[in-house]
Amino acid sequence: MIEIGCHIFIKKGGRTFLDPVKTSLLLEISKSGSLSGAARILNISYQHAWILVNEINKAYSEPLVVKKRGGNNGGGTEITANGQRILSEYHSISKQINKLINQINTEINF
């Protein structure tokens, strides 16, 4: 079976701050409130997750992932309101592109 797929990435000033892996990481941080928890779910090392978060924060004009201090669990990691908005924009863009791809998938003849 032939299938078209697409990796969507978003750049700022030529640097990629969102791609499928980074988006999954943001989503898992947002769900669990923990960088180590998100890394475990994505099956990547904590160090790798931290490098990705740094890339996201550096490529965008402000940090989208921040350390949360205090609380019952002694802090954690969270996505800023702007980060949540961008994540939701990414999903809306993916949805539009994937709708077109699904349409092409039913028409192609390789």
Place this chain on the structure above:
Amino acid sequence: MIEIGCHIFIKKGGRTFLDPVKTSLLLEISKSGSLSGAARILNISYQHAWILVNEINKAYSEPLVVKKRGGNNGGGTEITANGQRILSEYHSISKQINKLINQINTEINF
């Protein structure tokens, strides 16, 4: 400046036989009639180019890149008619997806 981009790939039976790098390789082989010439233009090693060609040929149900024997230059490498057709389909698909992306690029507000 924020910019959306997309890497399109095409799979057969779960194996990727076309992606941006493989497509550029096929295009350069098609132009130059030579695998080493194509590798030089893409700035990859001959060995790397050959691995990519093998991946393309194995993932698709028939070889799309073949050795051409004889002729004035003692042979070379060429894309089969089916390979040319698939390459042209890939470009037509890219065009459709990129048209939508350009449209989204003018609308996004990150």
